[in-house]
Amino acid sequence: MSDLMKHLVEFTHCDLAQAEDARRMMSLSLLDWAACGRAGAAEPVSRITRDMVLAEGGQGAATLFGSRACVPPRAAALVNGATSHALDYDDTHFAHIGHPSVAVIPAALAVAQDRDASGGDFLDACLVGFEASIRIGTWLGRAHYQIGFHQTATAGAFGATVAAARLMGLTPDQTAQALGVASTRAAGLKSQFGTMGKPYHAGLAAQTGVEAATLARAGFQSNPKGLDGPQGFGPTHAGEGNLAALDGLNKDWWILAISHKFHACCHGTHAMLEALASLPPPNTVDEVVVATHPRWLTVCNIPAPATGLEVKFSYAHVAAMALSGVPTGALESFSDAVAQDPALVALAAKVRVEADDAIPETATRVRVNGQEAAFDLDAPIPLDVRQEKLLTKARALLGAEADGLWASIKAGPDLGALT
């Protein structure tokens, strides 16, 4: 077995006693995932994949977003993966270049429900799967992404396999076999961005994890060198093979660098929104100045947005919403009516956007009535603050349901109360 495989297999079954902060971050991502999944259950890609597996039926204890039916675990993994990524509002890891939760959690949940695992074991499996997908995504590197592969789908499949293998209690050899199966099944291309293919990738990754572990458990013999050996997944998919990506497993938790979306608009506007929120709310607004890195001016600086979708890409209008108390974490805030609201349009007209290439891409500086503030998305967010922000987001997505969801995550989690 290669060093990479040895590290991965050992990590799959490691003791997590020292991973307190990582486990806490995992439970926050679980809250965010469940909120995104519930809020996305009516999206077309969610309905289409769900209808497919509901028409198939079958025995199983795995639950689905948007249905009271229980289905076999492979089916649930596919549907819940696609559903939780349907809004593209779930978490991101920038080094991994992907969305870890939507590939890993659906696989772990489906297997955990199928095997009646404890909430704690489920959360641990999510955590090792998360971390493994982040590490494998980084091992594949930017070259893999640039040529056209989508790490959420590809690295995600390996993370999902690790999570499923841990919950099934696979032996080290079976774990390697499962990763071998995932190596020949993992797929997903960036050319699907902007279509239902993107959220579908998350479902494919999750399903691959469940299927690979299920087959390996039954004695399936694959090539356990299929990930990094000759003509393995990495070498055939433009993987960089950054072995440093495996350093410090079960010690340095890269999950702690997860980025959550707190606003349902373009990521380029998020630093501005955080900076505005740090200022005392003004009674009247005379002047707003937003200074940002020049690259964003071609991305999210639509001066007079006509639709809700355009609002998501308008510094001025989003700033006006925030200054008027419109909840930017709520999907429905980005409506055509909001785009055309006269008070917001008038306020947006007072916002001046300036380019400043001394400001990092992740940061924005604002000035409201002469008072300045700045925010950098790279700044660490204390877990308590993050928790409050994620609860606010969940409430914006789900209303009162959000607090019940968080209570059932803290109490276990309760596997039956997530979807």
Add this chain to the structure above:
Amino acid sequence: MSDLMKHLVEFTHCDLAQAEDARRMMSLSLLDWAACGRAGAAEPVSRITRDMVLAEGGQGAATLFGSRACVPPRAAALVNGATSHALDYDDTHFAHIGHPSVAVIPAALAVAQDRDASGGDFLDACLVGFEASIRIGTWLGRAHYQIGFHQTATAGAFGATVAAARLMGLTPDQTAQALGVASTRAAGLKSQFGTMGKPYHAGLAAQTGVEAATLARAGFQSNPKGLDGPQGFGPTHAGEGNLAALDGLNKDWWILAISHKFHACCHGTHAMLEALASLPPPNTVDEVVVATHPRWLTVCNIPAPATGLEVKFSYAHVAAMALSGVPTGALESFSDAVAQDPALVALAAKVRVEADDAIPETATRVRVNGQEAAFDLDAPIPLDVRQEKLLTKARALLGAEADGLWASIKAGPDLGALT
């Protein structure tokens, strides 16, 4: 839509009135596929995948090799693909660099059974799927294969999608969407050769076809440029983009160059076996000379094989079997007992193998007691002769069942009588 996609989509729904020979070849490959599938139903990869979907259960009219249960079409496609390729005794197309039947037929059968299609419509769908997979495999080309991808899995997925799309009566746009889904789901690496991963690839391809068409029919929006557009499947998977591979669709039928295996041993020995069979059976054997291309001497020239598996790679022993009337189309002929049979060992000692680089790789020349014969596998086999040879093979695999199977293929085919 690109020219490639236009051709493919149009071909999916084409009129097949002029394709008599191709349809006949398709029915022969169907016989061969069903015989290989039935004979492979007890193999470990068949049992493992079948057990997985039987444990899931579900509603569906699709049948499985090795079980009386009916399951949902996606499940049947996966299992029947893996099962029919388990023995690696199914058909090959050398330009496609893959095994068309095991990817395409399971998808077509599952969808046809699910929709209660006629036998004729099923056979037509198999034919367009076959031809499409051969053309796409050739479009991807040798570079795709050499870098590590397995056309049976990759090109096979597009063929399976075409077959399923035809049977479901998808619109041209839906067909393009289905091919878009297949583009982001197709996968399979040659590094799995020699493991259960290889037959599993055929199942993956078949299942991809069923799933892609099912989703497209329900309104799934993918990227219809996902096959050959920027960062599409071809460009990201070392595809050569040989557009000539699409020439003469529905006119020149490349399926007619399908190669069937008539002997359950290394392909390198097949030309010798055909040459020997063309000579009158000798009463006694004094001397046998086998002249073949030098590359085969490192592949299938084990002089004194100790096991049934080694016999498959021994010119001398396989020649002795043929000269003694041992059926080389039967799997059980390649046993340890046959390897150690004193009469066969004595006869094998009379066989001299010579290298001759003037002989093509596909040909062999033999001399028995001074009488010469030669055979080239590239030589066309008349359909009547091929039919007889495939029936002989099917009888060797299935016994008396083979004739019933052939009768039910000729009479429809009868979809319920194939697996």
